[in-house]
Amino acid sequence: MAAAKRPAPSLIRAIVRGKSSFLLLLITPVKDAIARLRLAFETAFVTAFGPELAGTDPVLVPASNPKFGDYQANVALSLAKTLGQPPRDIASAIVSALAIDDLCDPPTIAGPGFINLTLKADYLLDQLRASHQSDRLGIQTVAHPQRIIVDFSSPNIAKEMHVGHLRSTIIGDSIARVLEFLGHDVLRLNHVGDWGTQFGMLITHLRQVAPAALTNPDAIDIGDLVAFYQKAKQRFDNDDDFKEQSRQEVVCLQSGDPESRRAWQLLCDQSRREFQKIYDLLDIRLTERGESFYNPMLPEVVAALVETQLLVEDSGACCVFLEGFVNKDGNPLPLIVQKSDGGYNYATTDLAAIRYRIGTDQADRVIYVTDAGQANHFAQVFQVARRAGWIPDNVELVHVPFGLVLGEDGKKLKTRSGDTPKLKDLLSEAIERSRTDLHNRLTTEERTESPEFIGHVATTVGLSAVKYADLSQNRISSYAFSYDKMLALQGNTAPYMLYAYARIQSIGRKAAVNLSQLDSTQLHLSDDSEWMLLKHLLRLDEVLEAIATELMPNRLCEYLFDLSKKFNQFYDRCPVLNAPDPDRTSRLLLADTTARTLALGLNLLGIQVLDRM
């Protein structure tokens, strides 16, 4: 695979500093260091071994250990066989041909043939200046923005949001934030469950026991609605007459019967208001486009499948038989797109959504953030869409699966039983526990704070803790929900990171200078911890780029945790305010850049920072 496919960024940008002074700087974010190293290596390959090696991947990766430098190129090892030479000889030939004096100290060859690269101090300091002066910390937007749909959260109307919606909501939000920050055109869609069988049963039941709820917007509240839903579900499972009536009701609704539609509209509005409270609390922005939106398009989906000759009728249902999926008897499994009673199901809706998102929304990439249990479903739906020819080559559909939120006992929280914790209760408890912690601390530290301060800190810490605990896990695996762990003040938690930020803000307040206008012309770093911190700061763009590709927010958490640790090490070893210049200014600049990096990173996780806590 050819390396260095990335487009060369524009290198020159004017920076306005203060009111009168202009500086013209070469801005080369550190990711350009890798890009430039790649180019240099490619040139060196050709110089050293001839044109047939053009386009060889230099296998450049961050050094596995700081003592080896900043980056290492492992290419010599992989070339040993094709070139028929010892790797160390190859490495030495590459190094002789390598023109990177402006970027790196002289490369060294180590072990079996690793080429170790250490970025020049001046280069790093230039990068720090550039980051500090940039309101985006030197992170450029992508050269070719994509239209990206992130489909997440997706609660069901007439049910309360529960813990099962937590992960989709905050993982989806974080992914959307990262992609937006990188300059993509992101459409955040809430594919709410506002259609289908469940509505038939609910409306049928309400018509019989609480008809007012179907005509009066405020007749019942959401909690009652949930109880009604549970009762309706129970009747549906046990009463054949009721089941039949419910199915009829679905048909009425889907065919546009005015009375059914009005009832449905009322139920949706009521749920919507409840959802919005939680989204406001969590600072989540979403565009609602529920399953019902696709209702008019469902017959087209079936018709289009007929045209492609993929559609097969089986026991009265319209199916597409799948490749690679078999039932217990070893026969191909069908994806049912129209039930024997003429109704459509969620596979049909998802196919319609794919067609609409590609055809009308012009999406380049569609990201589905749902639990891992739906992996089969998406694999099947994607397969049918692909075989039907609905997915152009340049469009990517991707399921972003995540594991379950378990109780502290390690058992799954059931989604369909009544005792599933409600999301709003869970968030409230996190906030309350955070408030209690804060009170205890204020008491022991003999501090007095206003009720506003306490309320704001408790809410921010509580919600951040919940979000961070979730996002910091590898999303594939399930995790046990523990208030004690997520609110812990030490370890890889939101409070630890918020504290690191607050410490820096405290320095900033006492420094009594405008941090955005520090004079960066005389930077001087002396301690190892300063260099470690600086190098880590400059890695942010690599991390964001990886997240945009792999859609793993835990990478960002890991980066921020490392950053906090490196800052605390720096803080421990390097006095800032009492240091003589140029150390003082250099350290203030490092601290300020760290604070802004933390704030940005946490913001991309959906977490707000606190100046004091």
Added chain:
RNA sequence: GGGUGCGUAGCUCAGUGGAUAGAGCAACCGCCUUCUAAGCGGUCGGUCGCAGGUUCGAGUCCUGCCGCACCCGCCA
């Protein structure tokens, strides 16, 4: 039975085909006249589920097996 995913330190988990596998928690030992000790340094802790294979090199890729979780025809 078929499919998907996961098995890494006592516990919870990171880990991008590269050098001696890393954090946090817990335990133990140190460090506050100095910018928020919610911090920092150190000690202890591993047959990366098992067995093969590919590779110069495997926790990572492939195959088989064991264990756990989830999914499997008209719910979403």
